[in-house]
Amino acid sequence: MILPQNKLRILIVDDSISIRSVLRALLNNDETEVVGELASGSKLVATIAKLKPHIVCLDYNLPGTDGLLLLKEIHATYPQVAVIMITGNNNQELEYAAAEAGTAGFINKPFSQEQILGVLQKVAHAQRLLMIAVRKHNPFADKPSHATAVVADDSQTLRRLLMAILAHMGVQVVGEAHNGKQATELVAAHNPSIVCLDYEMPVMNGLEALKIIRDQNPLTKAVMITAAASRETFSRAASTGAKGYIIKPFHPDKVTQSISQILA
Known part of the structure; x- marks a missing residue:
């Protein structure tokens, strides 16, 4: 079991209450904890500064917001934060653009529990090793x-x-x-x-x-x-x-x- 102070901190950003609820239920466990939720991207950078998450689960299709621009802003301002993009667009060009912008992984809607945990496990493993390497x-x-x-x-x-x-x-x-x-x-x-x-x-x-x-x-x-x-x-x-x-x-x-x- 991972000690509470060593849990990876996760911020969920999605305009769907039901999706945030599902992600919160799955991601609050012995190794990770959800430290915050947002329904829009307007206060995302400020929230990252306040909550200091290791991972951000970011919906690509937030109302009135370009998901790629948000991703680039996070990557430029907080390069140590891993961003997992949530998208309903099974689009290769989008995935290439997001990869170039700095995404750590993808969760495609409709998603399964296995898909979410599989992606998170890979990203979390890399984040933990990165923390070890730096220290x-x-x-x-x-x-x-x-x-x-x-x-x-x-x-x-x-x-x-x-x-x-x-x-x-x-x-x-x-x-x-x-x-x-x-x-x-x-x-x-x-x-x-x-x-x-x-x-x-x-x-x-x-x-x-x-x-x-x-x-x-x-x-x-x-x-x-x-x-x-x-x-x-x-x-x-x-x-x-x-x-x-x-x-x-x-x-x-x-x-x-x-x-x-x-x-x-």
Whole structure:
């Protein structure tokens, strides 16, 4: 059981009373607590400042409000807060735009209990690891690194976690991408020491991006991020040019170990 003071704090923003009620019932548990609810986005930023949530569940279709603009405002003002977008629009273009704006995950209406808890579990896991990574003693403090990195993952929360771990190691993150195509462009522009590529990304997946990066930037080392811990996945990544892999869900210590070995 998680101690009360260590619970992740959640703010729900939805104009539907019934949806807020359902989410509140599901999200008030041993590991998370709902610290506030809003029916509109007019006071959202001020409420975040007051309640200090770790996660915001944000309805895309709030009356009189652009959900993407709210998402961008939260990301710009409180980048440490993970935003889960709630939407009734099963629209790939919207998901891409929201991913680019910084969303940590999606809940599509009508939603099931399994879907909500599944998305929340992934986001909460990453948030907890991010908090650990930020607080942890830095063993690399007296060993400055000149390495640079590009981080590519369609989950903004996982990008933030990886970026925090890399920064902790003294590695300068010169770019973050939410899809494979964007990753190839950032690698071409910055020629980093290492690129962290998610295996499954929109527009262009990690393997497709790696092929382009290998041809255009052969000195950039690549590490593949995957939730599919299979021999076939590792074999395909290695044959395409990956120097290592990180398995989701990951722990900062394992990420640090893998990247240190690749950069050595």
